[in-house]
Amino acid sequence: MLVSPHREGIFLGNAMKKHFLEALRAERPAKSPGEFIMCLLHGVTNAHILHLQSKSYAEHKALGSYYDDLGDLVDSVVEQYQGLEARILNYPIEYRPPADTPIAELEYMLEYVRVYRGAMGDDSAIQNSIDEIAALMQSTLYKLRFLK
DSSP: OOOOTTTTTOOOOHHHHHHHHHHHHHHSOOOOHHHHHHHHHHHHHHHHHHHHHOOOHHHHHHHHHHHHHHHHHHHHHHHHHHHHHTSOOOOOOOOOOOOSSHHHHHHHHHHHHHHHGGGGOSOHHHHHHHHHHHHHHHHHHHHHHHOO
């Protein structure tokens, strides 16, 4: 089992990061576009649940902004993909409940995006929008870790 270099705060060069992600992808089956999007949509729901359960005002606000923004960004990716591919996606019905903590949830989601973003193809506009999703996750992790 591989340990994420991001989770442990280990800096790896681009070649090592590429090797790590290739090894991680080899451990896990590929995802369809619908599975990738459904995980992101679960991320919206899970962040909302964690937002409602929070006892910290800063955490509550950070998660509220996150789930509001994530939903719009995911919607944009889906519309771009469906416009480009001229087909409507099918979505699996399984639900993934939230992680135990907001930070664990965001770390999981960020790693998921890093590993499975290729499911959406290689169109630069779509990949740029996925970059915006990753940036939102990273900035929310900053808020959760340091703004108490």
